[in-house]
Amino acid sequence: MEIVFAKRILNTLDSGFLIVDANLKIEFWNKWLHIQTGKLAKEVEGEKLDEVFELKKVSSIKRKIKTVLAMKSTVFYNAHSANPLIEIDRPNITNSVFYQMKQKVTISPYDTTEGLVCINIVDQTLLHEANYKLEQNVANLEKLSTTDYLTKIFNRNKFYERINHEINMSKRHEIDLSLIFFDIDYLKKINDTFGHKIGDEVLVKVVEEVSSYLRETDTFARWGGEEFVILLPGSNSETAHKLADKYRVIIENIKFSNENIKVTSSFGVSSYIQGEKVEEFFSRADKALYQAKANGRNMVV
Numbered sequence: 001m002e003i004v005f006a007k008r009i010l011n012t013l014d015s016g017f018l019i020v021d022a023n024l025k026i027e028f029w030n031k032w033l034h035i036q037t038g039k040l041a042k043e044v045e046g047e048k049l050d051e052v053f054e055l056k057k058v059s060s061i062k063r064k065i066k067t068v069l070a071m072k073s074t075v076f077y078n079a080h081s082a083n084p085l086i087e088i089d090r091p092n093i094t095n096s097v098f099y100q101m102k103q104k105v106t107i108s109p110y111d112t113t114e115g116l117v118c119i120n121i122v123d124q125t126l127l128h129e130a131n132y133k134l135e136q137n138v139a140n141l142e143k144l145s146t147t148d149y150l151t152k153i154f155n156r157n158k159f160y161e162r163i164n165h166e167i168n169m170s171k172r173h174e175i176d177l178s179l180i181f182f183d184i185d186y187l188k189k190i191n192d193t194f195g196h197k198i199g200d201e202v203l204v205k206v207v208e209e210v211s212s213y214l215r216e217t218d219t220f221a222r223w224g225g226e227e228f229v230i231l232l233p234g235s236n237s238e239t240a241h242k243l244a245d246k247y248r249v250i251i252e253n254i255k256f257s258n259e260n261i262k263v264t265s266s267f268g269v270s271s272y273i274q275g276e277k278v279e280e281f282f283s284r285a286d287k288a289l290y291q292a293k294a295n296g297r298n299m300v301v
Contacts, residue, residue, distance in 0.1 A: 016086075016121030019110050022065050024049040024058070027116060036088050036101070036123075049086075056083045064107055068117050074108040077119075085121060102128040148222040150200060151207040159221035159229055163278055166219070166233050170272055177272040178240030180230040181285040182247070185264045185297045187226040194258060201256065202263055209254055210247050229285075237271040244269050244300040252298065264298035 010017045011031040019028040025048050029041040039052065050058045064075050077085060088101040102125045110118040146158035154162070163179075170177040184206060191199035203226065210230075214220055219231040230247075232240050244267040251265045268289025272281050292301040 015123065017118060018049075018121075019116055019118050020049055020065070021117075022062065022069065022115050024062065024065075026052070028118075033086075033121070037086065053086050055085070061085070065117050068107050068109050069112050069115060072109050072112055074106055077105040077107055085119070090125065096125075097129050097132050098125055101125050151204055151222050153207055153211065154219060154221035156221065156223055159219065159223070159231070160278075162219040162221075163231055163282070166231055167272060167278060167281070169233065171274060174274075175234055176236040176239075178232040178235045178237060179270050179272070179281060179285045180232065180240060180244045180247070180267060181223070181269075181282070181289045182228055182230075182244070182265050182267040183289065183293075184226040184251075185266055185293075190261060190263075194261065198256075198258060198261065202261065205254055205256060206251055206263065206265070209250050213246065213250065235271075237269065240269045240271060241300055248298065248300055266292040266297045267300040268292055269300060 007028065007030075010028070013030060013032055016033045016036065017028070017030040018026055018033060020026055026044050026046065029039070029044050031041075034040055037053075044052050049055065050061075055061065061077065064077055068075055084101060084103040085105045086103075088103075090096060090099055090101055101123055104122040104124045106120045106122075108118050108120070110116040146154060146161075148155045166177055169175065184202065187199060187202065190202060203222075207220070207222075207228070210228075211220060214230070215232075217233050219229075221229050221231075223229050230243075232243065235243065248265055248267055251263060254263060256263070266289060268285045268287065268291065270281060270284035270288060288301040292299045295301070
């Protein structure tokens with residue numbers, strides 16, 4: 001009578017509850033598991049869990065069961081793992097990030113003299129989804145705070161973070177570090193003549209073309225307006241000047257939707273001098289840029 005009553009109680013649980021022995025033979029299977037897996041209790045009771053389902057880590061499960069029986073205490077299985085104990089699909093759940101149930105699983109002693117443990121499976125998919133969406137929102141906010149809205153490259157704030165990091169690396173490992181500062185010549189004239197929509201197209205196209213030639217270690221950022229900066233770890237002055245001239249030629253040869261538009265850019269280059277401040281490093285590139293503009297534009301100084 002007590003066993004029948006206990007089974008009735010267990011069948012009302014809003015979580016999976018099964019009893020198995022050390023060899024994973026199923027002694028009890030509650031109604032929640034029947035609903036979630038489609039397997040009736042009479043179909044699985046007496047069968048081995050790893051023969052009814054394709055379990056990912058049978059040896060690990062058995063080890064945990066032995067630990068529970070020996071220590072007579074509860075242990076967690078896959079509490080924070082991507083692998084569930086029993087794979088349960090959720091194909092009919094709309095707008096779901098996960099199409100398989102995320103589970104919190106506990107294994108507890110049931111009858112140690114008979115070598116039986118109870119396994120409780122709690123559906124934590126909604127919690128995982130909430131955490132995932134929160135992480136996505138945080139990542140999106142981080143991206144918005146560090147990315148230029150138009151060109152989608154780093155903004156000035158992110159550039160400051162990167163340049164300080166790279167200067168520290170240069171000091172620590174005594175490696176070269178160079179900076180390219182450039183702006184698009186006469187962009188205001190393009191905006192005034194053709195409109196800001198075309199001006200924005202010029203900015204985006206220039207960034208796309210230059211970005212395609214950058215190394216993974218380089219940092220490319222919009223400084224503001226038509227001004228851009230490129231940080232070049234491991235590059236000395238000679239290499240940086242060659243790269244700047246390469247980008248100058250690339251920009252000069254960009255073709256735009258309006259064939260009447262031809263764009264050039266002016267470049268200033270500086271290489272980091274050990275011990276100088278960020279402002280000094282940047283100021284030398286800025287002065288070189290203005291020198292390039294004063295000398296006629298579309299050149300590298």
